[in-house]
Amino acid sequence: MYFDSVNAALTMEGHGAFVWSAYVITFLVLAFMLVQPLLRGRRLARAIRAEQRRQAAELPAEGGGHAP
Amino acid sequence: MTQLLKLQDVGLERGVRQLFTGVQLEVAAGELWQLVGSNGSGKTSLLRAVAGLARLGVQGSITCCPSMLFQGHLPGLKSALTCRENLLWHASGGVAIPLSGIDHALAEVGLVGYEDTVLGQLSAGQQRRVGLARLWLSKASLWLLDEPFTAIDVDGSAMLEQQLLRHCQNGGAVVFTSHQPTAVAGLRVLDLNQYAA
């Protein structure tokens, strides 16, 4: 480790605000780019599964409906 | 019987051509008029003059009731908006129409399921139908319709004829142009060719 203390690592001899904000912004942007499609994909997958289950439940029920 | 439209000795000049002269017409409530005439005889020009859109070159006197709906060759719809949005604005003249009324009108013209489709993605006839849905939303007494049957299929034409008749029975009046002979009870015909100058 180059820095002696947490405080030194945070301030970086006056450049801390720049360096840390650059890293924070970068990781926020990239995390958003990753999480947003992941969440959307999960939502889609859940919707597709639900639809599938609904149809699977419907088919026999429909057959039964015509039975009497 | 209330009189909704009166033309006295109306003539029309476009550019250097005198199209027709001496047209006399009285349209009373309950009457259904078809305006016929060959291409270029002046039907559209006459309807626009009646509506007050183009009075340059018009001779004679035109008295028209103010409660009037005009639907010309151009649909007046935006292809970027959905059917619903088009009607929401289009038919209203500033008065908000409930969405249920609009959906009902769209259903009447056979566009169930297309309410939220962007107009530009409809077929030619479907787009014309959206324009015609105004007729189910309008409170005007005199309807001026320029070739309302264009691009409409056989079923649609029957439905439209029904609506025109219904409007007349409810005390309105309709003047429309069409090149197809229309077989409707009580139809009156004004042939512009007879007045050609």
Added chain:
Amino acid sequence: MTQLLKLQDVGLERGVRQLFTGVQLEVAAGELWQLVGSNGSGKTSLLRAVAGLARLGVQGSITCCPSMLFQGHLPGLKSALTCRENLLWHASGGVAIPLSGIDHALAEVGLVGYEDTVLGQLSAGQQRRVGLARLWLSKASLWLLDEPFTAIDVDGSAMLEQQLLRHCQNGGAVVFTSHQPTAVAGLRVLDLNQYAA
């Protein structure tokens, strides 16, 4: 008999809708086909696919002779040019047509005296007629016409029917759409509604 167009098991998908499937059609020289179907059944889409303008979403195989004329819902005319100028460019595909030929075609569609009128100053039907004048100038063997009778008056429709028949007798073929029943000898009808998905 030469075959000019062959559709094998053609289907069409627009957006998420499957419009029709399994259309089989063979058009031989000398045949006159009317394509019918309710609004939105896919007539225009089919004609555009045949012409090669829009092949996205088309299933099956389409074989079409290259010598083909397509006239869609849009006229393809410039309202700032005169009738003559429009045709001079329009019908030619790069081959200069003598002016006399153009004037002859304009006369055939009843536009004598309008040769030098700017298109925007013609009536709706007259503008359509300028577009139809192409049929008198074309050397293509297969004609694909989308609602050619729109806005044309009674005389004009008769004249147009004559021209379609003449083209077929001369060894060409025509596929056109129209919502009006057409009473022409030897007409064949393809109803797209029967193939609706």
Added chain:
Amino acid sequence: MWAFIHKFGSPPWFFRFASTAVRWLLPVVIGALVFGAVWGLLYAPPDFRQGNSYRIIFIHVPSAVVALAGYYVMASAGLVSLVWKIKMADTAMRAVAPVGAALTFVALVTGAIWGKPTWGAWWVWDARITSMLILFFLYLGVIALFEAYDNKAAAAKACAVLSLVGTVNIPIIYKSVDWWYSLHQPASIKFTGETAIDASMLYPLLVMIAAFYGLFALLVLVNMRTELLATYRQSAWLRSELG
């Protein structure tokens, strides 16, 4: 070879491939990013001229390098989609554009933040900065064009044409901006780059560059997988895949 391309172009196969790849890449990429960032931020020695502000280089340069490479990936996908009409290439192209734009954005923002302590201004019109800004615009153009079409099949083709035209232009743009800058070069701006970089700084930088390439692949695959879920939600293969 053809069989391979064919397999790659088949949505079911690709969906399976992407799902597996994402599962493996995700921990690896995140691990590498954290490792490289900690190394660069806390362990690497400071630059003798710029002090600690240079630590931004460990995200600035990787994002810039990968963003530039991303455009070529996108254009290649466009070429494949136009020439061989492979649907997955469309999906790939569509997925690369936002990722590339985000990386370019990161490069610009980190560069601007770096500029404040170094040059005393958030923004200067340096050749490389300007080129990067133009690359950002190129990405935005592709995204905007795609969004503007209703018909997404047509949209993909249009974007393919655009990105190909862009590829022809990128070298010309870069060269011309260089010339432009050397013509004007004002005295008040001095770019410090082009100095030999010490190994103690180079290794974390290389780690971060590799991590950013991995991140790029990961983001593109995640986007493509999601896109497939949306496009084929009605189809049987997807249902059996998920079921």
Added chain:
Amino acid sequence: MQPDLLKFLGFQAQRHLRGALRRPGDIVNPLVFFLMVVTLFPLGLGPDPDVLADLAPGIVWVVALLSSLLVSGRLFQSDFEDGTLEQLALAPHPLALSVLAEIASHWLLSGVVLALVSPVFALMLNMPGQAIPVLMASLLLGTLCLSLFGAIGAALTVGLRRGGVLLSLLIIPLTVPVLIFGTSAVREAVLGYDPGSWLALLGALSLVGLVVAPIAAAAGLRISLEA
């Protein structure tokens, strides 16, 4: 009547805005466009920050002028071509009101957007911070004037095949005062003086435009429909 008219105005504006909002691109794209155009100036004029700062008011104003005028020339074009204008002319409410709504929404989507992002340009062009509020205010008022005058020209020329030239030549000089007032306001602010009087002039011009333009444009549209 008054609240009714207001409601109509809001309704019309809503129609335009909804058409535009249907695609987020319609909001974002102009922003990016302005950003790109501002980038062109350093490329043309050289990257010297001092020179750029000096020119910044002129640059931003040229961008505003060009984009506003060239876009507003087509303001009524599509309404004319698809028949919407006919329906507006026959609507129970005055045509001038519809025109006002159209201008307002056009302004919201171009002028206001431009004003809102102008601080970014100021930053990129090295403009001193104290001038930024003035830049924004001058752009807000100025683009409104430009839209209003542009609408008059657009209305008079919408249906014309020939003669469009003459009319736009008549309208364009009207926009010169807007430019002078706008750049002067920003320059004064950059130099540390009080730009109040220039802004007041811009405000007065907007007021005149707000009264004159809808009426003149409505009259122009009726003439265009007759032709």
Added chain:
Amino acid sequence: MQPDLLKFLGFQAQRHLRGALRRPGDIVNPLVFFLMVVTLFPLGLGPDPDVLADLAPGIVWVVALLSSLLVSGRLFQSDFEDGTLEQLALAPHPLALSVLAEIASHWLLSGVVLALVSPVFALMLNMPGQAIPVLMASLLLGTLCLSLFGAIGAALTVGLRRGGVLLSLLIIPLTVPVLIFGTSAVREAVLGYDPGSWLALLGALSLVGLVVAPIAAAAGLRISLEA
């Protein structure tokens, strides 16, 4: 075949020119905009002749680029809307050729005209006389490039609602080299150096554009027809 193609090209160009001459506004308006904007710069910068002369190449070129872009956005619009494009796509001659004709006539009516009147601007901005021929030459070549690239953008966006701004987004990044080569040529000439290499670069870029643009634009138009 070759003379036939040439004839077709001339034929098409004639059609466009005739149509455009019916609407002189389309030619004159951009020129007037140009003139006005060039006038604005002295207003915005203060009339110091030396400063102006220094900036003149950049000013003229940026404004040329912007007006060219904003005009070429409509290149295929009316052909698309009235169905002419369908007919061109089905014509026996390659669509790329028709596109080339369209671009050529557009260039004749905008770029060439602009180049011809540019000496006026040079005088207004106090540009030294020896730079004027170079300014004209660079504008001639440069506006050709701009029209070519603009055509690609116009083709890709023609079927889209509100394509106007979008087109600029697509094209502005591609036009950066044109701007740089153009201003550099004129600057060198102003400073008394030889602008030959910059002009050659512009020429080379035009050649690349002449090959790429018609093909890319034709592909774009076919895509637009499909959508």
